[in-house]
Amino acid sequence: MYSLAAYGRMVADNIRTDAYAQALKQEIKAGDVVVDIGTGPGILAFLACRFGARRVYAFEPSGVIELAKEIAAANGLADRIEFIPKISTEGSLPEPANVIVSDIHGILPFFRQGLVSTIDARERFLAPHGRMIPAYETLWIAGVRAPEIYQQQLGPWNSRPYDLDTSAAHVRRINSIDQCWLTTDQLFLEPRCLATLDYKTLKQTNLDATVSWTVDHASQGHGVVLWFDSVLAEGITLTNRPGAPRLIYRQAFFPWLETLNVCSGDTISVTVSARLVGEEYVWRWDTQHGSKNSPNSAKPPLRQSTFFGTDFSLAELRSSALRFQPKLN
Numbered sequence: 177m178y179s180l181a182a183y184g185r186m187v188a189d190n191i192r193t194d195a196y197a198q199a200l201k202q203e204i205k206a207g208d209v210v211v212d213i214g215t216g217p218g219i220l221a222f223l224a225c226r227f228g229a230r231r232v233y234a235f236e237p238s239g240v241i242e243l244a245k246e247i248a249a250a251n252g253l254a255d256r257i258e259f260i261p262k263i264s265t266e267g268s269l270p271e272p273a274n275v276i277v278s279d280i281h282g283i284l285p286f287f288r289q290g291l292v293s294t295i296d297a298r299e300r301f302l303a304p305h306g307r308m309i310p311a312y313e314t315l316w317i318a319g320v321r322a323p324e325i326y327q328q329q330l331g332p333w334n335s336r337p338y339d340l341d342t343s344a345a346h347v348r349r350i351n352s353i354d355q356c357w358l359t360t361d362q363l364f365l366e367p368r369c370l371a372t373l374d375y376k377t378l379k380q381t382n383l384d385a386t387v388s389w390t391v392d393h394a395s396q397g398h399g400v401v402l403w404f405d406s407v408l409a410e411g412i413t414l415t416n417r418p419g420a421p422r423l424i425y426r427q428a429f430f431p432w433l434e435t436l437n438v439c440s441g442d443t444i445s446v447t448v449s450a451r452l453v454g455e456e457y458v459w460r461w462d463t464q465h466g467s468k469n470s471p472n473s474a475k476p477p478l479r480q481s482t483f484f485g486t487d488f489s490l491a492e493l494r495s496s497a498l499r500f501q502p503k504l505n
Contacts, residue, residue: 183216183240186279189424192414196220196279196309199408201227203275203307211235211301213264213278213293218244218257220277225253232257233273235264263289265296272303278310283355283416283425285313285373285404286450286457291381298375307409308375314405315373316417317387319365319397319444320429322358326398329354329431350433351485353459355426356401358418364395364438367417370402370448383450390443397436400446400461402428430461433478441468454496458483 178186187193200220204210206228212221215234221244224232234257236244241259248254260267276297281287298308327334333346368387404425406414416425430448438444443466450457460481467475494500 178216178238178240180217180240180243185424187217187219191421192279192423192425193219195408195412195414196277197223199309199412200224200275200277202409202412203309204228205274206230208274209233209271209303210275210277211264211269211273211297213276213297214280214290215244215259216240218247218259220279221257222248222251222253224275224277225256229256229275231271233260233267233269234258235260235262235267237261237263264293264301265289269301273301273306274303275307275309276302281404283428284402285315286381286383286452288455288457289452291373291378292452294375295378295381298378310375310406310408310414311410312372312374312376312407315370315383315402316367316405317370317400317402317446317448318363318367318418319389320358320362320399320401321364321395322356322362322398322429323396323435325354325356325358325429326431326435329429348485348487350431351480351482352431353482354429354431356429357422357426358401358429360419363401363418364393364397365389365391365400365444381452383448385449386445386447388443388445390441391438392440394439397432397438397444399429399431400448400463402430402448430459430480432463433480436463436465438465439468442466443468 200223204224204227207230210224210229210232212232212234215221215236217240218234221232221234241261245259248257278294280290330349333342333349370385371383403417408414416423416427445464447462449460463478465475
């Protein structure tokens with residue numbers, strides 16, 4: 177659930193909102209039925225009406241749906257939009273949709289129940305030859321040389337603040353993902369495609385991918401960065417790649433356990449996985465560094481996961497077990 181301030185920042189992001197407006201204008205035909213998943217204050221639903229939709233079904237489980245209703249009434253759109261106060265996976269429609277639109281991911285498409293909702297809506301709501309906005313997204317990865325961001329992520333836990341042993345916090349922080357703004361000059365390993373999500377055919381909500389590089393110059397490496405390129409409709413794109421005009425969505429920085437000193441000819445391989453556990457994704461990134469100067473002394477891989485960066489109480493873990501049965505207290 178977002179705050180009203182967060183929704184305001186999304187609407188005020190002209191690059192993002194203008195791109196969605198162009199995609200809706202291009203994809204909606206007069207008389208179409210449109211589904212808006214996670215409508216929030218309703219901006220995309222209102223634009224769908226403006227571009228010719230006969231009926232819009234707008235799903236939003238949070239209280240901001242009441243604000244959306246008020247704005248719809250103030251603009252004479254209340255009779256064309258049905259606001260449904262549920263998550264879309266729990267709802268149903270009286271007719272098929274010609275267009276499904278959503279912007280329910282964070283800095284990466286693998287975000288909470290976003291992919292689950294998208295796949296479910298496509299399977300249950302979309303008419304034959306219907307259109308999805310976005311149509312597809314590509315996930316990218318690159319190696320990063322960014323000592324300032326690395327130190328900023330670790331914060332005080334990389335030293336002994338006030339002569340205190342804070343290594344327990346360091347372990348958690350080094351296994352956490354952070355948001356960042358990077359420039360292309362900070363990439364020491366070229367961008368590689370990690371995955372492509374075609375929303376017309378997508379079935380899986382998890383990610384498993386491995387990419388490898390051969391280093392072409394000596395450098396230091398501090399981690400990898402992930403971002404997305406989104407094709408909302410033909411010819412209409414949105415990206416948060418390093419160096420692009422800034423969106424509300426930043427890039428995702430995955431730090432390494434230690435700074436890697438690499439030489440020309442070294443190899444680096446990174447395996448990234450994401451698993452939806454409950455309402456959140458658990459990320460894992462394993463990194464193997466092969467040194468050209470020491471080919472027979474392979475270093476152990478760096479194994480990291482957001483699981484190690486999260487605190488769980490014993491009671492929480494027990495209650496999440498499949499065989500858990502609550503007892504009266």
